[in-house]
Amino acid sequence: MAKTAVARQGKRGGANELSPEQLKKFLRDMLLIRRFEEKAGQLYGMGLIYGFCHLYIGQEAVVVGMQAAAEPGKDSVVTSYRDHGHMLATGMDPKGVMAELTGRRTGYSRGKGGSMHMFSTERKFYGGHGIVAAQVPIGTGLAFAHKYSNDGGASMVYYGDGAANQGQVYESFNMAALWKLPAVYVIENNRYGMGTSVARASATGDLHKRGAAYGIPNEAVDGMDVLAVYEAGQRALAHARSGKGPYILGVETYRYRGHSMSDPAKYRSREEVSKIRSEQDPIDRIRQMLLNDGDATEEEVKKIDADVKAIVTEAAEFAQQSPEPDLSELYTDVLVEA
Amino acid sequence: MATQILMPALSPTMTEGTIARWLKKEGDTVVSGDVLAEIETDKATMELEAVDEGILGKIIVGEGTAAVAVNTPIAVILAEGEDAGSIAAAPAKAAEPKSEPAAFSSQHSTQAPAKSPAKTSPAAEPDYTGEMVTQTVREALRDAIAEEMRTDERIFLMGEEVAEYEGAYKVSQGLLEEFGAKRVVDTPITEHGFAGLGVGAAMAGLRPIVEFMTFNFAMQAMDHIINSAAKTRYMSGGQMSCPIVFRGPNGAAVGVAAQHSQDYASWYGHIPGLKVVAPYSGADAKGLLKAAIRDPNPVLVLENELLYGRSFEVPKSSDFVLPIGKAKIERAGKDVTIVAYSLMVGVALQAAEKLAEEGIDAEVINLRSIRPIDVETIAASIKKTNRIVSVEEGWPFAGIGSEIAAIAMEHAFDWLDAPVTRVCGEDVPMPYARNLEALYLPSVERVSQAVKAVCYR
Numbered sequence: 001m002a003k004t005a006v007a008r009q010g011k012r013g014g015a016n017e018l019s020p021e022q023l024k025k026f027l028r029d030m031l032l033i034r035r036f037e038e039k040a041g042q043l044y045g046m047g048l049i050y051g052f053c054h055l056y057i058g059q060e061a062v063v064v065g066m067q068a069a070a071e072p073g074k075d076s077v078v079t080s081y082r083d084h085g086h087m088l089a090t091g092m093d094p095k096g097v098m099a100e101l102t103g104r105r106t107g108y109s110r111g112k113g114g115s116m117h118m119f120s121t122e123r124k125f126y127g128g129h130g131i132v133a134a135q136v137p138i139g140t141g142l143a144f145a146h147k148y149s150n151d152g153g154a155s156m157v158y159y160g161d162g163a164a165n166q167g168q169v170y171e172s173f174n175m176a177a178l179w180k181l182p183a184v185y186v187i188e189n190n191r192y193g194m195g196t197s198v199a200r201a202s203a204t205g206d207l208h209k210r211g212a213a214y215g216i217p218n219e220a221v222d223g224m225d226v227l228a229v230y231e232a233g234q235r236a237l238a239h240a241r242s243g244k245g246p247y248i249l250g251v252e253t254y255r256y257r258g259h260s261m262s263d264p265a266k267y268r269s270r271e272e273v274s275k276i277r278s279e280q281d282p283i284d285r286i287r288q289m290l291l292n293d294g295d296a297t298e299e300e301v302k303k304i305d306a307d308v309k310a311i312v313t314e315a316a317e318f319a320q321q322s323p324e325p326d327l328s329e330l331y332t333d334v335l336v337e338a
Numbered sequence: 339m340a341t342q343i344l345m346p347a348l349s350p351t352m353t354e355g356t357i358a359r360w361l362k363k364e365g366d367t368v369v370s371g372d373v374l375a376e377i378e379t380d381k382a383t384m385e386l387e388a389v390d391e392g393i394l395g396k397i398i399v400g401e402g403t404a405a406v407a408v409n410t411p412i413a414v415i416l417a418e419g420e421d422a423g424s425i426a427a428a429p430a431k432a433a434e435p436k437s438e439p440a441a442f443s444s445q446h447s448t449q450a451p452a453k454s455p456a457k458t459s460p461a462a463e464p465d466y467t468g469e470m471v472t473q474t475v476r477e478a479l480r481d482a483i484a485e486e487m488r489t490d491e492r493i494f495l496m497g498e499e500v501a502e503y504e505g506a507y508k509v510s511q512g513l514l515e516e517f518g519a520k521r522v523v524d525t526p527i528t529e530h531g532f533a534g535l536g537v538g539a540a541m542a543g544l545r546p547i548v549e550f551m552t553f554n555f556a557m558q559a560m561d562h563i564i565n566s567a568a569k570t571r572y573m574s575g576g577q578m579s580c581p582i583v584f585r586g587p588n589g590a591a592v593g594v595a596a597q598h599s600q601d602y603a604s605w606y607g608h609i610p611g612l613k614v615v616a617p618y619s620g621a622d623a624k625g626l627l628k629a630a631i632r633d634p635n636p637v638l639v640l641e642n643e644l645l646y647g648r649s650f651e652v653p654k655s656s657d658f659v660l661p662i663g664k665a666k667i668e669r670a671g672k673d674v675t676i677v678a679y680s681l682m683v684g685v686a687l688q689a690a691e692k693l694a695e696e697g698i699d700a701e702v703i704n705l706r707s708i709r710p711i712d713v714e715t716i717a718a719s720i721k722k723t724n725r726i727v728s729v730e731e732g733w734p735f736a737g738i739g740s741e742i743a744a745i746a747m748e749h750a751f752d753w754l755d756a757p758v759t760r761v762c763g764e765d766v767p768m769p770y771a772r773n774l775e776a777l778y779l780p781s782v783e784r785v786s787q788a789v790k791a792v793c794y795r
Contacts, residue, residue, distance in 0.1 A: 076542065110575030117573035126541050126578075131565050137531050138566060141538020148494070148520065148544060155538075171531025178526070333576035334610050336634035 018227070020295035026068065026226045027286045027296075028304045030060035033085040034283060035312045036094055037257075040084065040101055044261045048320060049101045052130075053115045056085035058256035061282035062188050063089040063158070065229025066249075069237055070156060076146070078126040078139040079158035081116035082188075082255075086158060090123040094315040104322035111325040112333065124153075133159055133166030136185070140172040143183035143246070154182040154240040162193025164207040170214075173246070177214040180245035184236040185211070187248065188223065190255040195267040208250025216246050223253030224280040254280070340420055341390050342411040345399075348377060348384045350592040351644055355379045356404040357412060362394045368415065375401075375412075380474060380647045381508040392417050466621075469654040476646040478620040479509050479585075482627035483547060485656040487517055490545060493631060496523040496532060497549030497586075506551045507587060507646055533559030533584070537566045540582040540636075547631060550586035553602045553640065559584075567636040568611030583630045585639035588616070589680060589731045590779060592644070596767035601732035603679065606638045607708040607741070613662050614708040616640040618683035620650030622706055625660030633662060640708070642681045665712035667719070671701035674789050675719040677742055678729040679705040682780060686729050689785035698793055708738065716742065717749035724755040725792040729780050734762040756792035761785050 037055045044053050056063075059082075067077070067089040079086045087097050092108065100107025100118050108118040116130040126142060129135040139157030146153040163169060164187055176183045187207050191198055198205055208218040217239065221232040229251060236247035254276045258265045265273075290296035345355065356378040362368055368388045375386045395416035399406055406412065473481070487493045494517075499506045501514040501524040514522040525532040529550065536546040550556040556563065567580045590599035606614045613635055617623040623641070630637035668683060669690050678686040683704045690700040701719050705711065720726050726746055728739035739760030746758045761780045769775055 078538070108575065109573055109577070112575050113573040119570075119574040119578050121577060126538070127570070127574075129566070131561055134534060134561060134566055137534025137562065138538035138541065140531075141535035141540070142542050143538075144535055145539045145542030145544050148539070149542075168530045168534060171526075171528040172535070174526055174528065175531055175535060333572050333574075335613070336571060336579045336581075 018230075020290070022068075023286065023290055024296055024300070024304065026064055026230075027283065027290060027301070028308060029064045029068075029089060030226065030283050030286070031305060031308045032094070032311065033057075033060045033064070033088050035308050036088060036098070036315065037084060039312045039316050040098070041257070041261065043098075043102065043316060043319070049115070050103075051114055052081065053101065053261045054082040054259065055257045055261075056082055056255070058277075058281075059188060059190060059223065059253045060085060061226035061229055062186065062223045062251050062253050065226040066156060066158075066184075066186055066233040068226075068230050069233030071153070073124065074151070074153040075237070076124045076126055076139070076142040076153060076155045077158070078135045078142060078155070079128065080132065080135055080160060080163065081128070081130045082160070083116065083118065083128045087118055087120070087123075087125055087128075090120065090125045092118075092120050092123050092125060094311055095318040098315040098319035099322050102319040102322070103324060104319060105325045105329070106318065106322040110329060110333075112329065133163035133168050135159060136163065136166070136169045136172045139185075140176050140181060140183055143176060143181035143240075144179070146182050147179070152241065154184055154237055156184050156186060156237075158186045158188055160193065161187065161189040161191065161198050161202070161207060162196075164189075164210070165193075165201060170210070173211055173214040173216060173248075176246040177216050180243060182240040182243075183246040184233070184240050185216075185246060185248045187250045188253055189250060190253050192255070192259070192267065194259040195263070195265075197267065206250060208248045211246075211248040216248050218248035218250060221249050221251045223251035224276075224282045224285070226282055226286055340395060340417065341392070341415045343374070343386075343388075343413040343415060345406045345408050345410045345412050346377070346386060347408045348379055349381065350594065351647065352379050352408060353647070354405050354407045357399050357401055357406060358383060360397055360401050364394055364397055366394045368392060368394055380476060388415070390415050393420075395420070466653045466655075466658060468658070470651040471654045472649050473620050473652040474647055474649050475617070475620050475623045475641070476507065476509050476511075478624040478650070478652045479627055479641065479646075480511055480513065481652075481656075482624045482631070483510070484513060484516060486628055486631040487513070487521065488656075492543065493545040493547065494521040494523060494539075495547045495549065496525055496536060498525055498527055498551050500524060500549050505549070507643060509641075509646070510549070529555050529558040530562065534562040534566060536582055536584075537562050537570075537580055540567070540580045541570065541578060545581050545631065547583045547585060550584065552591075552598060552643070553586050553588040554598050554600055556584065556586070556602070563606070563612070563636070563638070564609055568609050571611060571635070579634050580636050581634045582636045583627075583633075583639060584636070585627065585630070586641060587643040587646070588640035589642050590644075590763075590768060590775075593770065593772070593775065595770040599768035601640075601680075601730065601763065602638075603640060603708045603730065604732055604737045604741070606640070607711075607738065608736075609709075611636070612709060613637040614640065615662055615706060616642075616679040616708055617706065618645065618668075618680055618704050620648075620652035621658075622660065622666075622704070624652055625658055626662065626706060628659045629662050632659065637662070640680060644681055645684075660706065663707045663710040663712060665706055665715040666704045667701060667715065668704045669700065669702040671699040671723065673699045673723055674725040674727065674793055675701045675703060675716075675723045676727050676729060676785065676789065677703040677705060677716060677719075679708065679738070680731070682729045682731060685780055685782055685785060688782045689789065692782060692786055693789055696790075696795075698789060698795065700789060705738075711741065711745070713745050713749055716745055720746055720750035721753045724753055725789075726754075727759045727761060727785065727788045727792055729761045729785055731763045731779060733765055734760055735765065737762055756794070759788045759792050761788045
């Protein structure tokens, strides 16, 4: 496999040489998402989380690489309902996220949003949207606001291969290109829109190339390689910030779990999943690289794992111990009371 | 044979216009297709083309004449060899910009729209004692936007044709000039996209005013209005807000048939997380739109194309704002309550005048706000009159009238002396033909009949 070569090349991190500390942070951030999602799956199985719950396992390198390229507190982020990873990557508190999953008053939406609807204005995370592709015009509006306010920020708009066939994506491309809005569209192509493969849903498979119709620069990215994502994210953000308009990244990734918790996943073989897990797993790749290059010891790596587990365990306990919302909360937050 | 040229109706809703300029003078030879004059309506300047050949014998209405009613003779075309002496006998013929099939009688092409609304000026705002100006609803809306934009840099207007064209219905006249292209933004024809973009901008802290050319087109944007704008406050546990105004003409215009003639009051009124207002008068338009722009929530402002050109007395002050959620008693009465919103307030007021001649003293409530609805004013009126008739352009099923009926039952049941009665648009798509269109819409006659029925007269 060429993964080591890719990783070594990517280790330069684009404009900036990546330090071992930065590489370890990638490992830590991806592990946090993975362990968090595994715990969420567990709590779902116990009936503590209900409704829809879409896990991000397998796709961790995408949001971790992208957000490492972003400026926290300056760039906005918006995504679909598969959003737990994005919230953690923007620095939202795992306790608040998990407590929202369990529908508790300490959750980010005080138990009224659930898995698909969480926000943090502090972290500039604007959801968490349950309607496929609705986040794309919204994210374009965030970019509009960045330009209008001239605050130097960019909007990072994540959507999946399923959403890529919604018309509103292309309405957004048109306006973003027309008005040169600082938007980075990140297509998380995990190969399946629910149970339908890209080949069965999309006339053309290179979803990022659809931006060419609007004159938007675009490129394909290996979404199982966090360094490749990080580099591409830097390029895309630099372009958006320069006033040249939007940029599209077609990130090839894979989700190991079903579309949601209730997905029997009959549309793909077990072998397909296990092959990708064993050969391309983004967490294994960065861990191996750190160890092979002598940038981290076995002990350090184990400690990262243990620290992350402790955070997730604490979040799960918090999410189970927190009380449910007060019944009076049913009627609050419908409108802003002027 | 001499032919009169009549003031043409250049849009379905035009009732009068200004002769801006004659491009031909008396004695000039004209051929079919020559531009005779420029005519200004309240929305646009249009060219009047000659239909007939001949000599421009006489200009009856000179340049610069304003408020020339549709169908007024404005000039006479003489045939070859005729002199101005034959002018007196000239038959009417409109110089319509588009020709119509010969089988159609000239009646169709020259008459003003059948339902050109009568002017009714409601009383000035009781709480407002400042200076009033006579303004069209269109001007009042424009002033509301401009006044608010002057006070808050975060406010911007976006929509199709709002900037350079100055609004498809000329509501945004002068705004591009005053505020520039950054704050008055022409969008592509992409309702789903720009409604969602507006929501995102509002979430980020801006104050968008999104104009839909008409609310019929906003069905393409419905998902963002409801799922993205209305529900976000709740879904975020009160963390997020979406201060956005969606505005534009709602309901039927004239002759535009099913897909362009729908009243969305009950659609938006259904949704928690939205506020919905429907202005009737110029003061309503100014006061409610300003309130909507200042409101920290998503607000739908359901305007009406047929009201845009109507003049009212409007408070001049830029501090004039109306409270959302408060109805206005347009006409006090003791025998029966008629509740209506938007254009139908005018119909209700006309019906009330007619009924007064027959000894029925009707109270007319202008709802102004659909959501929240002013239960207090409605219930108090029923307790006084003991009878209520609702009037709306929308369909009867699950309409605003149904809600009025529920309010009457829940808040004033013991005071009712007759069943709550609804006058609605008929339960069919809007037809095109003039006679069917008129039959579809609530009329003064239908309102009067309903009122008499609940009065057992």
